Amino acid sequence: MNPNENQVCTICEKPITNPLCIHCLEKEVKEWVSDFNPELMDKIEEITELMPENMSDVRCIKCKRAMSICAHCYIKEILREIQLNNPEVIGDFIRTFDFDLVFSLVKLQERIRELITKKDKLVV
Ligand SMILES: [Zn+2]
Ligand SMILES: [Zn+2]
16 A cells, blocks of 8 residues: 555645645635635635545645645636636736745745754854
């Protein structure tokens, strides 16, 4: 049995690398669509409810809830809905919810913090 089996997304079966759960994402996305199409907020709730909730060993970095769907698969579903209703904002949506970018920034900050800690040790 693959030891990582419990850390993959139920939909794409890839390891969950950006651990932000669909409930935390839902909050962000709903806030974002409320500016231009509040009716989409209900639709987004429906999408979240349809997502399978098989608990994995991966926990959301924000709320610590067990995750089963990766951010990419969830956002892809939302993207489809926005494309149907408000195709004019698709570019903005992708820019706002570019998780690879957000996560590489978080990793960069960690690396800088690591380097600073090392430097402190050298000085002492
Ligand atoms: Zn996935
Ligand atoms: Zn969460």
